[in-house]
Amino acid sequence: MTKNKILNVQTIAVSVTAINGEDFICITDMAQAKSDASRAADVIKNWIRTRTTLEFLGTWEKIYNPNFKVVEFDHFKSQAGLPSFVLSPTQWVEKTNAIGIFSKAGRYGGTYAHKDIAFEFGSAISAEFKLYLIKEFQRLKESESDRLKIEWNFQRTLAKVNYHIHTDAIKENLIPSEISKKQASFIYANEADVLNVALFGKTAKQWRDKNSDQKGNIRDYATIEQLVVLSNMESTNALLIHQGIDQSERLIQLNQMAITQMQSLLSHKQSVKKLK
Known part of the structure; x- marks a missing residue:
């Protein structure tokens, strides 16, 4: 384990440590942005017990952890949402053999989560906090990249797990057998375009038709604010799909979510510019 580094996110000092080349961010520090330090553990417990969070954590572990106990995960997922269901990071790790979260004592102690998971936890605090966290982390990685002459791609880091969450929900709930x-x-x-229309106001094809001279797709040209909102929308749409909400109703809800979060982020545009 390497020496911790500190991100300053909206007056909150957030520790980052590296294990086997992977960055883990202290979500106990992050939780102080939503409550005081004494209640940080409660903020994390309330977050980890929801179905959306468990879907995200389970998908992450299935991608990266060959020793993940899927049966135990399915048990937790079946209990999610019940008033009596409680879960702590320690219980999650002990029961499922998870590697994406760990806790440690002493200086810089607390609950740490892999950066993919920590960014998702940022959504539970606020879209604004998540944006500031990502920008500070991006600054850290770009500094390391310059020093070590390696590439670090923010877009790939932010989008990869949310993409799997979204496609898994589609596969489980919207695709009939033998298709x-x-x-x-x-x-x-079609489901990807639900998000595109909700956030950008147009489908991928409509964007391509108007930008035939551009390489890539509509999301390759998104701003960092739009990417933060998009990652939040993917998790939310997955949850709505699991709940059986009709696509037209999901589009309305996602559009309102996009408007609210973009207004919040852009209202702090001058502050955000200072991070760039």
């Missing part, structure tokens, strides 16, 4: 690959790809693209 062709062509039909499946249409459903995935």
Whole structure:
């Protein structure tokens, strides 16, 4: 374990440590942005017990952890949302053999989460805090990249796990059995465009038709604020899909979410500019 580094996020000092080349961020420090230090553990427990969080954590572990106990995870997921259900990070790790979260004592002690998970936890605090956290982390990684001459891509880091959460929800709830690959790809693209329309006001095809001279797709040209909101929307849409909410209703809810979060982020545009 390397020496901790500190991110200053809206007056909150947030510790970052590296284990086997992977960055882990102290979510106990982050929780102080929502409550005082004495209640940080409660903020984390309330977050980890929700179905959305468990879906995210379980998907992350299944991608990166070959020793993850899926049966135990399924048990927790079935209990999520019940008033009697409680869960702590320590219980999560002990029962499922999870590697994305750990706790430690002493100086810089607290609960640490892999950066993918910590960014998701940032959503539980506020879109604004999540943006500041990502910008400070981006500054740290770009500094390291310059020093070590390696590439670090913010977009890939932010989007990869949320993408799996979203596609898993589509696969489990929207794709019938015995469907062709062509039909499946249409459903995935259709759901991706729900997010595109809610956030950008246009489908991927509409963007391509107006930007035929550009490489990539609509999301490659998104601002950092839009990417933060998009990652939040992917998790929310996955939850709404699991709840059986009709696509048209989901689009309305996601559009309102996008408007609210973008207004919040852009209202602090001058402050955000100082981070760039």
